[in-house]
Amino acid sequence: MDCNCVSDLLLTSPVPALWTPGFAFPDWAYKPESSPGSRQIQLWHFILELLQKEEYQNVIAWQGDYGEFVIKDPDEVARLWGIRKCKPHMNYDKLSRALRYYYNKRILHKTKGKRFTYKFNFSKVVLVNYPLLEVGGSSPFLLAQGPFGGGGPGPDCAPLTPETLQSLFSSPRLAEPPSRSPLYERQPEAEKLRLDAALPFLGSGVSGYSKAPALLGPYGRAAPFPEYPWGWGPYVPGALPLGGSKLPAALYSPHFYPGLAQLPPPPPPAAAAALPPPPPAGPERAAAPRPAPPPGPGPGPGPGPGPGQGAPPEPGMALGGPPAEPASDSELEITDVSGSSSENEAGSPPPPPVPPAARGRPKGPARS
DNA sequence: CTCGGAAATG
DNA sequence: CATTTCCGAG
Numbered sequence: 040m041d042c043n044c045v046s047d048l049l050l051t052s053p054v055p056a057l058w059t060p061g062f063a064f065p066d067w068a069y070k071p072e073s074s075p076g077s078r079q080i081q082l083w084h085f086i087l088e089l090l091q092k093e094e095y096q097n098v099i100a101w102q103g104d105y106g107e108f109v110i111k112d113p114d115e116v117a118r119l120w121g122i123r124k125c126k127p128h129m130n131y132d133k134l135s136r137a138l139r140y141y142y143n144k145r146i147l148h149k150t151k152g153k154r155f156t157y158k159f160n161f162s163k164v165v166l167v168n169y170p171l172l173e174v175g176g177s178s179p180f181l182l183a184q185g186p187f188g189g190g191g192p193g194p195d196c197a198p199l200t201p202e203t204l205q206s207l208f209s210s211p212r213l214a215e216p217p218s219r220s221p222l223y224e225r226q227p228e229a230e231k232l233r234l235d236a237a238l239p240f241l242g243s244g245v246s247g248y249s250k251a252p253a254l255l256g257p258y259g260r261a262a263p264f265p266e267y268p269w270g271w272g273p274y275v276p277g278a279l280p281l282g283g284s285k286l287p288a289a290l291y292s293p294h295f296y297p298g299l300a301q302l303p304p305p306p307p308p309a310a311a312a313a314l315p316p317p318p319p320a321g322p323e324r325a326a327a328p329r330p331a332p333p334p335g336p337g338p339g340p341g342p343g344p345g346p347g348q349g350a351p352p353e354p355g356m357a358l359g360g361p362p363a364e365p366a367s368d369s370e371l372e373i374t375d376v377s378g379s380s381s382e383n384e385a386g387s388p389p390p391p392p393v394p395p396a397a398r399g400r401p402k403g404p405a406r407s
Numbered sequence: 408c409t410c411g412g413a414a415a416t417g
Numbered sequence: 418c419a420t421t422t423c424c425g426a427g
Contacts, residue, residue, distance in 0.1 A: 133421060155408090
């Protein structure tokens with residue numbers, strides 16, 4: 040019976056409409072195709088979710104390059120994950136095993152040298168437009184399939200609220216539920232209308248510049264990836280040419296933010312015009328047995344002065360990309376070039392959001 | 408700590 | 418199929 044698993048995760052915040060940028064992933068990301076309303080959350084989804092909330096900054100946070108994140112409190116993360124999956128005996132060891140499985144799937148990478156540091160392979164991840172902001176409704180495009188439906192709301196064991204999922208990957212149903220088939224069967228070619236953008240980056244250190252997210256000031260945590268102008272060419276060939284999911288060539292993501300409204304291709308007319316107020320972010324964690332991370336007064340990591348994104352991405356980002364990676368499991372890919380060496384921002388160690396005073400980190404043996 | 412093989416599970 | 422669990426090796 041019951042596992043009293045309180046899903047303390049997302050439902051903590053009301054999840055206003057204004058969430059973080061809409062991150063979306065390719066089909067393979069959430070492969071619910073087979074399971075209609077019950078798609079268990081995947082670990083990496085969960086991680087992303089955590090990363091998205093400041094509440095968990097003490098537990099996990101973006102650090103380093105684009106998709107790099109550090110698990111500050113493996114225990115807590117494991118616990119949360121356990122809660123989400125109703126696995127009381129979960130611990131970092133197990134969780135990490137699952138994470139390791141991602142290596143082969145190429146969803147994650149391990150940043151060697153750094154304890155608990157992994158990196159998302161966004162090379163495969165597709166950034167989609169973000170959830171329309173009702174406040175401005177500036178996004179003409181965007182949409183996403185609307186899988187929600189009716190189908191089965193009960194995702195996890197815990198009484199998850201729709202808003203929870205809605206926060207991230209689920210699907211911004213703002214498109215409209217017109218003719219939703221019982222089982223959203225994704226039309227092969229129809230490709231819904233989701234404008235996806237393939238982020239070919241991944242070169243990571245290559246550019247070696249910028250890194251800190253701070254995308255949404257007021258919001259706090261955004262993934263450190265999309266802060267660049269759309270310098271990527273028209274979608275990189277071989278970016279995600281998996282034999283299974285074929286993405287339309289029209290991948291471009293209008294990732295404009297009010298703050299970054301200075302993007303080159305600014306389609307949104309009233310983009311900056313509408314910037315909803317920041318969420319209060321006060322009440323969180325309703326039923327957490329182990330409230331570990333004090334919300335903290337909010338050192339204000341996010342809103343920071345911004346990394347002055349004046350610097351455009353490396354022009355020559357050679358993402359040559361693996362022209363083809365059919366079924367080879369070879370890990371060629373561009374892997375983190377920097378990673379190999381240590382992915383260190385040598386030379387650009389700006390203001391790393393690495394809160395030193397972490398607190399309770401018993402494990403901090405003399406790191407050097 | 409990190410890496411994976413292997414068996415088991417829903 | 419995606420973990421979960423267990424575990425030996427490095």
